[in-house]
Amino acid sequence: xxxxxxxxxxxxxxxxxxxxxxxLPPASELDKADAWLLRKSHETAFLSWFRNGLLATGIxxxxxxxxxxxxxxxxxxxxxxxxxxxxxxxxxxVSLFLLRRTMMLSYSAALLNSAAVITVxxxxxxxxxxxIGRLEVEIIQDDANDKKREDGKSEK
Numbered sequence: 022x023x024x025x026x027x028x029x030x031x032x033x034x035x036x037x038x039x040x041x042x043x044x045l046p047p048a049s050e051l052d053k054a055d056a057w058l059l060r061k062s063h064e065t066a067f068l069s070w071f072r073n074g075l076l077a078t079g080i081x082x083x084x085x086x087x088x089x090x091x092x093x094x095x096x097x098x099x100x101x102x103x104x105x106x107x108x109x110x111x112x113x114x115v116s117l118f119l120l121r122r123t124m125m126l127s128y129s130a131a132l133l134n135s136a137a138v139i140t141v142x143x144x145x146x147x148x149x150x151x152x153i154g155r156l157e158v159e160i161i162q163d164d165a166n167d168k169k170r171e172d173g174k175s176e177k
Contacts, residue, residue: 048125052125053125056123056124056125059120059123059124060124060126063113063116063117063120063124066109066112066113066116067109067110067112067113067138069109070105070106070108070109070110070112071105071106071109071110071141071142071145073102073105073109074101074102074103074104074105074106074109074145075102075106075145076102077098077099077101077102077105078098078099078102078145078149080098081094081095081096081097081098081099081101081102082095082152084098099149099153102145102149103149106142106145106146107142110138110139110142113138114135114138117131117134117135118131
C-alpha cells in the first residue's frame with residue numbers, strides 16, 4: 022500500500038487535513054518564541070493606549086474639582102481618554118485578526134482576547150458615563166440653587 026505516485030500522496034495529505042489545504046510545517050522553537058514576543062508586544066501596545074486613556078480620564082476628574090475653568094477642561098480630558106481607549110481597542114482588534122496566524126493563535130483564543138478587550142473598554146465607558154452623569158446632576162442642581170438665590174434677592 023505504498024504511495025509511489027506523488028499525486029496520490031498529495032491527494033492523501035489533502036484528505037488527511039479535512040479539506041483545509043496542505044498542512045503547515047511544524048513550528049520551530051524560534052517560531053514559537055517569535056509568536057510569543059509578537060503577542061506580548063501586541064498586548065503591551067493595547068495596555069499603553071488604555072493606560073493613557075485612564076491617565077487622561079483621571080486628569081479630567083482632577084480638573085473638574087478645580088473650579089469653573091477646570092470643569093471646561095475636564096470634558097476635553099474625558100474626550101481625550103475616550104479617543105485613547107477607542108483607538109487602542111480598535112487597533113488591537115485589527116492587528117489581532119491580521120496577525121492571528123503569525124502569533125499562532127486559534128480563533129477561539131483570538132475571540133477570548135477580543136472579549137477581554139471589549140470588557141475592559143466597557144468598564145471604562147461605564148465608569149466615565151456614571152461620572153459624567155453625576156456631573157450633569159451636580160451642574161443642574163447648582164443651576165437650580167443659583168436661580169433660587171437670584172429669585173430670593175430680586176423679591177427683597
